[in-house]
Amino acid sequence: MADPTRVDPIHQFGITNVFSFGGEGGFALTNSALFMVVSVVVILGYLLLSTAGRRVVPTRAQVVSEMLYEFVANMVQGAAGKEGMKFFPFLFALFMFVLAANMFGMFPYFFAVTSHIIVTFALAMLVISIVIIYGFLRNGPKFLKLFVPAGVPGYVLPIVVPIEIVSFLSRPVSLSVRLFANILAGHITVKVFAGFIVSLGALGWLGFLGASLPLFMTIAITALELMIAALQAYVFAVLSAMYINDAIHPSH
Amino acid sequence: MPNPPDTNRPEPARKVTSDLAARIASAKKDHQVEAKEAAARASGGSTNLGRAMRLGSEFIAAVLVGTGIGYVLDAWLGTRPWIMLVMLLIGFGAGILNVTRAVAEMNAASPPPKDADLGPDDEDET
Numbered sequence: 001m002a003d004p005t006r007v008d009p010i011h012q013f014g015i016t017n018v019f020s021f022g023g024e025g026g027f028a029l030t031n032s033a034l035f036m037v038v039s040v041v042v043i044l045g046y047l048l049l050s051t052a053g054r055r056v057v058p059t060r061a062q063v064v065s066e067m068l069y070e071f072v073a074n075m076v077q078g079a080a081g082k083e084g085m086k087f088f089p090f091l092f093a094l095f096m097f098v099l100a101a102n103m104f105g106m107f108p109y110f111f112a113v114t115s116h117i118i119v120t121f122a123l124a125m126l127v128i129s130i131v132i133i134y135g136f137l138r139n140g141p142k143f144l145k146l147f148v149p150a151g152v153p154g155y156v157l158p159i160v161v162p163i164e165i166v167s168f169l170s171r172p173v174s175l176s177v178r179l180f181a182n183i184l185a186g187h188i189t190v191k192v193f194a195g196f197i198v199s200l201g202a203l204g205w206l207g208f209l210g211a212s213l214p215l216f217m218t219i220a221i222t223a224l225e226l227m228i229a230a231l232q233a234y235v236f237a238v239l240s241a242m243y244i245n246d247a248i249h250p251s252h
Numbered sequence: 253m254p255n256p257p258d259t260n261r262p263e264p265a266r267k268v269t270s271d272l273a274a275r276i277a278s279a280k281k282d283h284q285v286e287a288k289e290a291a292a293r294a295s296g297g298s299t300n301l302g303r304a305m306r307l308g309s310e311f312i313a314a315v316l317v318g319t320g321i322g323y324v325l326d327a328w329l330g331t332r333p334w335i336m337l338v339m340l341l342i343g344f345g346a347g348i349l350n351v352t353r354a355v356a357e358m359n360a361a362s363p364p365p366k367d368a369d370l371g372p373d374d375e376d377e378t
Binding site: 159162163164166167169170171173174177178181182227228231235242 | 299302305306309310312313314316317318321339342343345346347349350357
């Protein structure tokens with residue numbers, strides 16, 4: 001941005017190359033990919049280092065890892081039952097990745113990976129592919145019972161079955177749109193309010209007083225964003241667990 | 253877990269351990285209740301904003317997906333715009349279905365307190 005008083009809340013979502021070689025069509029590490037790698041490395045590094053001691057009386061770092069494990073394990077068991085624990089590694093990885101990516105997005109000048117719908121949509125498609133593939137592997141053609149609710153008279157089935165199919169297909173869309181929209185809207189809101197501080201502050205002493213209002217607002221919204229970042233990671237994981245539950249028990 | 257039998261220990265020590273076991277049991281119980289409440293609060297979004305986002309996205313996604321499928325089928329079969337119109341309505345139905353399911357989940361996650369006054373129902377009319 002050339003003019004510091006000009007506010008450009010979308011600028012933060014731009015994809016840039018951190019480094020590249022091979023020219024056009026060659027390999028390039030974008031800022032999005034960089035923060036995905038950073039998220040994964042930080043998660044892996046933290047979990048490995050904190051649990052390396054395997055103490056019976058855990059250190060603080062180990063307690064955090066154990067709490068994360070138990071939190072996700074309880075969530076998976078609540079949503080998908082004992083059998084759903086087969087998917088615990090996947091759901092734990094999903095939850096930790098989304099959580100770490102959201103939290104890294106909260107740092108100034110960092111890139112919010114989950115603010116791009118293609119990233120969240122890829123995660124959601126991964127979940128729904130697992131549901132479809134595992135559903136057919138486990139239940140065979142009986143998996144299609146998911147689209148035929150029990151106890152529905154035959155003459156309404158021509159309406160109910162397409163509705164159920166569209167409802168199923170809308171899951172990855174709603175799953176990805178929710179996460180992406182929350183992060184995108186939150187980051188834009190923070191930027192817009194922070195921009196008000198600069199523009200009002202340029203108006204002299206009265207503007208200086210006025211600028212304190214958006215300053216408080218920015219602080220409050222940042223706190224809200226931190227909560228939303230954690231909450232949306234949880235919602236993403238818990239809904240994935242519920243959809244996997246459908247693959248295990250296809251009849252409603 | 254009931255107190256383990258510890259017969260070969262002196263009486264005061266046994267009392268101490270049984271007391272400790274009871275305290276551990278009650279602390280665990282408290283923790284479970286708390287965890288359950290936290291889970292109920294979190295599912296479906298603990299905030300009203302989270303709930304609104306959940307319901308809104310569930311509904312809109314179904315309408316968009318339905319219409320999109322209709323659009324693609326139309327382009328493929330050359331019957332524009334009829335399948336899209338039908339699929340728009342079906343998507344609308346699917347959206348309502350999604351929202352009903354989501355709300356049912358939210359209700360199940362946080363049932364009203366037993367003695368809550370939920371207003372008059374059919375049985376109250378005389």
